[in-house]
């Protein structure tokens with residue numbers, strides 16, 4: 001990616017957070033006086049190569065308009081979709097058509113603990129190889145398969161990784177792969193799986209296990225702890 005290439009952050013933030021069992025969508029729960037979404041967007045916009053952000057929220061979202069973003073870069077708000085992939089596609093299309101994005105950096109609103117060093121490594125690796133990639137961490141536990149509550153197999157973990165976000169790809173390439181995969185009815189739970197569906201081999205960039213996705217109630221206290229550590 002040339003230094004002139006326009007890198008735009010796309011943040012899917014249109015989920016309801018059902019597993020969190022909170023009284024508002026988890027991306028609007030407060031940590032250190034700011035919404036989770038504020039922390040996630042702030043970490044992306046703090047990187048000098050990220051020009052602006054596109055946040056995909058649910059239709060009639062009553063929360064996002066009250067957020068005071070911490071930097072003077074543009075933060076655009078678009079309407080997301082039924083599934084995460086639909087929200088991501090809406091954000092990418094806006095990033096291409098309005099922001100003139102060359103590359104997009106897709107990051108879950110629910111991941112506020114992203115380290116600056118890990119973001120820099122993902123961007124640098126993508127720039128230097130001109131291939132998109134994702135932050136990920138190797139699996140560290142023994143992995144079991146179960147279809148009925150009993151163990152049916154132990155899965156070899158030596159080549160298994162936990163995919164995280166951000167996931168960074170050429171904007172037009174990701175838009176095309178994601179749109180085609182969704183039209184074909186493929187199950188797409190992250191951006192890399194759309195590129196894989198299209199026959200590509202995205203890169204893995206090792207990050208840190210503290211880049212958690214706030215999903216269940218116990219995750220909020222853990223995210224608050226990690227943010228208080230000011231991990232870089």
Ligand SMILES: Nc1ccn([C@@H]2O[C@H](COP(=O)(O)OP(=O)(O)OP(=O)(O)O)[C@@H](O)[C@H]2O)c(=O)n1
Pocket residue numbers: 011012013014015016017018019020027056080081082083084085087088108109110111213214215
């Ligand atoms: N239709 C959707 C669903 C999810 N997301 C976003 O995608 C990210 C990761 O999804 P997940 O953790 O599954 O969030 P929810 O779908 O809100 O959680 P749940 O499955 O518990 O309802 C979150 O930032 C969420 O806001 C989105 O933008 N649009």
Ligand SMILES: C[C@](O)(CO)[C@H](O)COP(=O)(O)O
Pocket residue numbers: 084108162163164165189190191213
């Ligand atoms: C994109 C992601 O965070 C990578 O691990 C994950 O796939 C999101 O899954 P969810 O079920 O939408 O939270």
